Amino acid sequence: MKKLFLSFIILSFSNILWAQQPVPQKPRIIISTDIGGTDPDDNQSMTHFLMYSDLFQTEGLISSPSYGDGTKKHIIDMVDLYEKDLPKLQQHASGFPSAAYLRSISKQGRHGAAPYKGYASATEGSNWIISCAKKKSAQTLWILVWGGLEDVAQALHDAPEIQKNIKIYWIGGPNKKWSANSYAYIAANFPDLFFIEANTSYYGFFANNKTPDSLNNNLYSKLSIREAGFLGKDFNQYYKGQIKMGDTPSLLYMMDGNPDNPLKESWGGSFVPFKQSPRVIFTRNTNLQDTVAVCSVIEYHFKGPEINIHPDSACFTMTVSAKIGVQKWAGYYLGKGEYVIRYCPKQAESFNYSIASDIPNFPTHQGQMVVSNHWPGKPNTSDYRLGKNWYTDKPDIDLYNEQWQGAKTVQKWRNIALLDWTKRWEWLR
Known part of the structure; x- marks a missing residue:
């Protein structure tokens, strides 16, 4: 006391x-x-x-x-x-x-x-x-x-x-x-x-x-x-x-x-x-050689089947396995067979992800990523200019x-x- x-x-x-x-x-x-x-x-x-x-x-x-x-x-x-x-x-x-x-x-x-x-x-x-x-x-x-x-x-x-x-x-x-x-x-x-x-x-x-x-x-x-x-x-x-x-x-x-x-x-x-606010764009599956800064905007762009839905519709899921557990995130169709999803990691870690959809002939993806503990990190050409x-x-x-x-x-x-x-x-x- x-x-x-x-x-x-x-x-x-x-x-x-x-x-x-x-x-x-x-x-x-x-x-x-x-x-x-x-x-x-x-x-x-x-x-x-x-x-x-x-x-x-x-x-x-x-x-x-x-x-x-x-x-x-x-x-x-x-x-x-x-x-x-x-x-x-x-x-x-x-x-x-x-x-x-x-x-x-x-x-x-x-x-x-x-x-x-x-x-x-x-x-x-x-x-x-x-x-x-x-x-x-x-x-x-x-x-x-x-x-x-x-x-x-x-x-x-x-x-x-x-x-x-x-x-x-x-x-x-x-x-x-x-x-x-x-x-x-x-x-x-x-x-x-x-x-x-x-x-x-x-x-x-x-x-x-x-x-x-x-x-x-x-x-x-x-x-x-x-x-x-x-x-x-x-x-x-x-x-x-x-x-x-x-x-x-x-x-x-x-x-x-x-x-x-x-x-x-x-x-x-x-x-x-x-x-510059970090934005990193990938058009391929990533691995543990790929590192981004914590809280960066990560974008995955990939090709898939052309489908008849409204552009910017959620139509696939990215499942992320990290320290906090498993979380699922919606991805979007942009039209003309173009698909995209954004993800922002909140802490330094390595994580695994997989991308899948019920759309016929949809290409599944999986990969890994390392997140560094220093924001905003090194500049990228795709960063948002502030x-x-x-x-x-x-x-x-x-x-x-x-x-x-x-x-x-x-x-x-x-x-x-x-x-x-x-x-x-x-x-x-």
Whole structure:
């Protein structure tokens, strides 16, 4: 107990030394989330957002599940809990939005990944992005993407002029796997967009090293949340209360200092510009002599039978066997006997794959690939050429946390951010 108390005092003193830096203006934000899908960490991050919603001009909460069964109702369910805790939150700070307002800006986006071209048809969510981006305002609209990019890509396709009015902070990594086609569309067609691609930095928020018991991932809920309020009781439903919250760094980034400067130190990470996003094209089966950078867009193009289906239709499957197990990915027919699939590996490893279809005379394929642990890696002639406002995880070796590039730019602020959150949990007692 003495050790725990001492750690708390040390961290509290550190909080004074490295206090949160004021944000120049209360930022305008839209959150695009795959809450309710396969990973309940979005519920945890939504809890965090709701408890800090006084700090934002929130203009939209969009359900954008590129994979899984998430819907707008999962957002509304969290808002319902927030409504019950709102009177206590309002006793300590002004500016919290009403639950009725948050429900009114909750919108349904696309279910499922976009086809190869990267977009499909307008959704309530994509139309809402356009509407908010076109509002007259002296401030840029930030879109914090916690899942797939489908609704962002659709909005940009339908109203490309909005690119000058929006900025993106995207939690990429595994989300890039599910959203490869939409990412490719945006990178290829909107190189001048302001875009922070956090593929691995956010892993620093999972780190337990140099963490006292009260802020440990496995113990924070038990020792710091302690089922405070309706949101606190709900928190234990996700990972049995163990902290994951992989999307929270996007919020922390908007809470600390000037979000327009990704090079700065920030609770939500620090980033570097990059000019080329790796895209590697293969027209053959690959083997263990073939290496790509982690989070690259890999494309397999091959010939097959000419069939009478609409171009850009999903018609074959690539089965990938890797460390995380076996996953299946849809591939597409482009017409005239041309087939293609995109895949984005989320971690350094070697993997096996096979490609098959029920189409008569379809050529089966199989191969292997090695993924290196340094993003974005060496340039390729087929890379997406980016403008001056694309940023990503810092490549410095000393900023890796285990295998995760740039993670220490988030990890170094994690304890302070959690201590700050602990204070807000006390508001709900």
